[in-house]
Amino acid sequence: MKVLHVLDHSLPLQSGYTFRTRAILKAQQALGIEVRGITGVRHFEEGPDHEIVDGLNFHRTSGQASGPAGLREWREIGALAQSIEQLATEWQPDIIHAHSPALCGLAGVRAAKKLDIPMVYEIRAFWEDAAVGNGTGSEGSVKYNLTRALENRVVGNADAVFTICDGLREDLIDRGFDGGRIGIMRNGVDLSLFGDVPEPDEPLRKELGIGKGPIIGFIGSFYDYEGLDDLIAAMPELIAEHPEARLLMVGGGPMADALRQQAQSSEAADAIKFVGRVPHSEVERYYSLCDVMAYPRKAMRLTELVTPLKPLEAMAQRRLVAASDIGGHRELMRDGETGVLFAPDNPSACAQSLSRLITQKDQWDDFRTNGIAHIRANHDWAKNARRYQDVYQVLLARSDHSPISAAA
Numbered sequence: 001m002k003v004l005h006v007l008d009h010s011l012p013l014q015s016g017y018t019f020r021t022r023a024i025l026k027a028q029q030a031l032g033i034e035v036r037g038i039t040g041v042r043h044f045e046e047g048p049d050h051e052i053v054d055g056l057n058f059h060r061t062s063g064q065a066s067g068p069a070g071l072r073e074w075r076e077i078g079a080l081a082q083s084i085e086q087l088a089t090e091w092q093p094d095i096i097h098a099h100s101p102a103l104c105g106l107a108g109v110r111a112a113k114k115l116d117i118p119m120v121y122e123i124r125a126f127w128e129d130a131a132v133g134n135g136t137g138s139e140g141s142v143k144y145n146l147t148r149a150l151e152n153r154v155v156g157n158a159d160a161v162f163t164i165c166d167g168l169r170e171d172l173i174d175r176g177f178d179g180g181r182i183g184i185m186r187n188g189v190d191l192s193l194f195g196d197v198p199e200p201d202e203p204l205r206k207e208l209g210i211g212k213g214p215i216i217g218f219i220g221s222f223y224d225y226e227g228l229d230d231l232i233a234a235m236p237e238l239i240a241e242h243p244e245a246r247l248l249m250v251g252g253g254p255m256a257d258a259l260r261q262q263a264q265s266s267e268a269a270d271a272i273k274f275v276g277r278v279p280h281s282e283v284e285r286y287y288s289l290c291d292v293m294a295y296p297r298k299a300m301r302l303t304e305l306v307t308p309l310k311p312l313e314a315m316a317q318r319r320l321v322a323a324s325d326i327g328g329h330r331e332l333m334r335d336g337e338t339g340v341l342f343a344p345d346n347p348s349a350c351a352q353s354l355s356r357l358i359t360q361k362d363q364w365d366d367f368r369t370n371g372i373a374h375i376r377a378n379h380d381w382a383k384n385a386r387r388y389q390d391v392y393q394v395l396l397a398r399s400d401h402s403p404i405s406a407a408a
Helices: 016-030 071-091 102-115 127-134 142-157 166-174 202-208 228-241 256-265 280-287 301-305 310-316 347-359 361-378 386-397
Strands: 002-007 034-039 050-053 056-060 095-099 119-123 160-163 182-184 215-221 246-252 272-276 292-295 320-324 340-342
Touching: 002 016, 002 071, 002 102, 016 034, 016 056, 016 386, 034 071, 056 071, 071 102, 095 102, 095 386, 102 119, 102 142, 119 142, 119 386, 127 142, 127 301, 160 166, 160 386, 166 182, 166 301, 215 228, 215 280, 228 246, 228 256, 228 347, 246 256, 246 280, 256 272, 292 310, 292 347, 310 320, 310 361, 320 347, 320 361, 340 347
Parallel strands: 002 034, 002 095, 034 056, 095 119, 119 160, 160 182, 215 246, 215 292, 246 272, 292 320, 320 340
Antiparallel strands: 050 056
16 A cells, blocks of 8 residues: 655654654554655755655655745645646555645645545644744634635545544534544654663763753743743742752744743743753753653643644653643643643642642652553554554545545
């Protein structure tokens, strides 16, 4: 079986989007499925039209789309659809599997119908809500409603639909779509990448000058919706209870400068260490120093509906997890069992939750054991990817490409 994945961007770019893609493609390869990816014009990384990254084949759509808003996106869709058709004519895939945003989905629909190939659409987030969360859009705007309408169009025309979590699926059902044809493929972890728990990297600890801790960590992108300003604001109260506690911030993004300024002005400035972005191959070294990974996401439509990847990776690394009590986190964690949840948008609640977790050191092993067991049972790509294969086989057995049930 050959499956062509239609993507916004891919490796060698590094993001939650590309890491999920890598995990899916690697898991499918392990099942004997031939896979390739094709990206649209928003994959801005320079490189050849066809490149192999980490053993995976990626094809690029060359050029750039221009013109006013609306027309520019329509041209993006056309360029990607044409690239899909050209590659499919040569490679002859059995399935086209498009991943959000809707621009990829519409290109996939257009090409699939022309080529008479079944098309699966997978929604990782509603990109109109992601734009609001990133500060590049506003809820209810013309652009917001247009993006939502395009998403609906793709869902209505796909042969099968997946979302990454219950929140997105329920929202589609509220829009009037049949829940029986919307399956869930939850965020997962490639457990082959996580072996024994790494020993603390003492040379790195010395280099950073962060002491023995306890160390609270965040490793990821610095977006406003991540609530990192609340985490920094929580530090003075946490330090009052645990003077040796330190906050390690690894990553970068739109909020980086504002967060650094906030930290410099904090009473706990000496306890907050920014590292900046680090190569993905180095990330495990920083995880090894962290006792607790903190995810204080703000309460908003995006975070209530969408599950993040980072808490799962933290549990796979056998780190303790403290996160805000929002819909996306509640789908991933059981409070008091696999981690702890605290009220969102509330620095004091964050500080108190972290303080309690630090003082419950006799329970740390239980949290770690429960966390990795939860990952193995529910979020292991090696197991979960088989559900894709089941849906593909049903689609290929049908000659009319009528929508099927993907729910499970």
